[in-house]
Amino acid sequence: MLIRKAVTADAEELCSLLNEIILAGGTTALETPLTAAEFADWFIDGDFPLVCHVAEHGRSLAGFQSLSLYGDPPKGYADIATFARMKPKISGVGRALFQATLAAAEELGLEFINATIRADNVGGLAYYTRMGFEPYDRLLQVPLLDGTPVDRIKKRFKVDAKRRPSFSV
Template identity: 85%
Template structure:
């Protein structure tokens, strides 16, 4: 598996990967499919996008991980998003992507990476725990588009040495 920075020409393939996950439901807070242009704006080169890495396997993109400032997080904090192709599934995509994302976050001078995960996303919660993220907050009963309330678990990964105050967004 090869990890590299995403470029705008990746947006078509990556939006298809993401839209499959959105349509399947149950793991992402995103509920509306994105066009390639929207994808590029959100994850690759838009106002809030900091960095996006892709995982290539064979001739296809099998996942991506991004850092962004969407939602105006506290200074020194960026949000992470991680997505891996559902069909065919490739093992280890998130684990392969995280070292590049972590290195980019350190280069950007961030103190923390924030992950906000749906409470019903068991695989996502397990992934971020495995990467060393620690739970620090819970948003209760956040409604989906259909009104269904689902908690969100907030986890953070500390990039600095020593002890920092945990940011509460």
């Protein structure tokens, strides 16, 4: 598996990967599919993205992870978003992406990486816990487009090169 920075040319394939996850429902706060241009703006080269990495597996992209300043996070914070292809599922994508994202966060001088996860996203909550994120806040009953209230759990990772987690890919 190769981890590299995303480029605008990746937007169409990554957008397709993300839209599949959105349409499956239940794991992302995003509920409306994006166009490739919107994807590039939100995750690769718009005003808010700081960095976006992709995982290449064979001839396709298996996932991506981005850091952004969307939503005006506190100084020293950036938001993380992680998405991995649903089919075929490839083990280790999230771990490999996080190593690259963490290195970028250190280079950017970030103090914390924030993850805001739907409370019903069991896999996402487990992933961020495995990566070393700790809960610090909860947004209560945020409505989905259909009105269904779903809590959001906020977890953060303290960026500290001396405390860098070690996990095999």
